[in-house]
Amino acid sequence: MRILMINGSPHKGNTWRAMCAAREEILKEDPYVIFEEIHLSSLKLPFCTGCSLCFRKGRDYCPHSSIMKEVFDKMEAADGLIFGASTFYMAPNALAKNLIDHWSFFTHRPHFFKNKALVVSTTAGVFANKTVDFIAGALQSIGYNKCFKLPITAYSWNVYDPDEKARQKIKKVSLKFYKDVASGKLHEPGIGLMIPYNLFRGMGLNYVKGSEYETEDGVYWTDPKRVKATYDPSIKVSFYKKPFGMLFYLVGKWSARFITITYRK
Ligand SMILES: Cc1cc2nc3c(=O)[nH]c(=O)nc-3n(C[C@H](O)[C@H](O)[C@H](O)COP(=O)(O)O)c2cc1C
DSSP states (O other), X not given: OEEXXXXXXXXXXXXXXXXXXXXXXXXXXXXXXXXXXXXXXXXXXXXXXXXXXXXXXXXXXXXXXXXXXXXXXXXXXXXXXXXXXXXXXXXXXXXXXXXXXXXXXXXXXXXXTTOEEEEEEEESSSOHHHHHHHHHHHHHHTTOSEEEEEEEEOOSSSOOOOOHHHHHHHHHHHHHHHHHHHHTOOOOXXXXXXXXXXXXXXXXXXXXXXXXXXXXXXXXXXXXXXXXXXXXXXXXXXXXXXXXXXXXXXXXXXXXXXXXXXXXX
């Protein structure tokens, strides 16, 4: 099993310590797990410029695609991802948010359907839960099949040393994550995930090849394997959820009659 650790914090601080504690617990359970690290502070990823080329023409057109390709390839190849971010002002720190900005086009065209993640954040006092909720949502919106959350109140600047209670929490959540990844089980999506998927599926038809504002969304949503499915065909969806998917697909398709996202040609 391969696990990628992305440290979104600007340093190897409290969040990194919590991530390392999670790694220790997993290695106690299975010493053969291979870990790889990306530290965003060393990645030198410039800020997203807002050019929107990733949305319109595809990820290879991003001005930072050489850096992002490596990150995406590693995210895809890993069986599991441990993503850590510091809680700064009640939200993910800027470096972590910048990475999320660079993958946000995948929300229109989800991709990582077989991947699972453990999201970690530390805070001095409050709001780590908000940070992990935001990041887990961002990962699920790009396809992540399951996200486990580990928000930690560290009561510390830079010298966090998890106490026994925190270690127990870290152990419990990390092992749940590890076991889920090891099981190879793919979970079916909740309605909350099927709604945006099917809205984009319907709205995407506004941007097919040859339309006034064609984009990569149009290519993705007209892929024959996707046209009739209420979620990615590799993931099972119970029969009773399919009508909800269909309903939101029709809402997306209907709303596309009134709303078109334009761009300068
Ligand atoms: C710029 C900045 C903003 C912060 N904002 C919050 C906050 O909103 N709530 C809080 O409880 N702690 C806040 N803190 C404290 C950090 O969340 C806490 O020290 C955290 O463990 C830092 O993680 P790190 O060492 O991985 O960067 C902030 C710290 C900094 C430097």
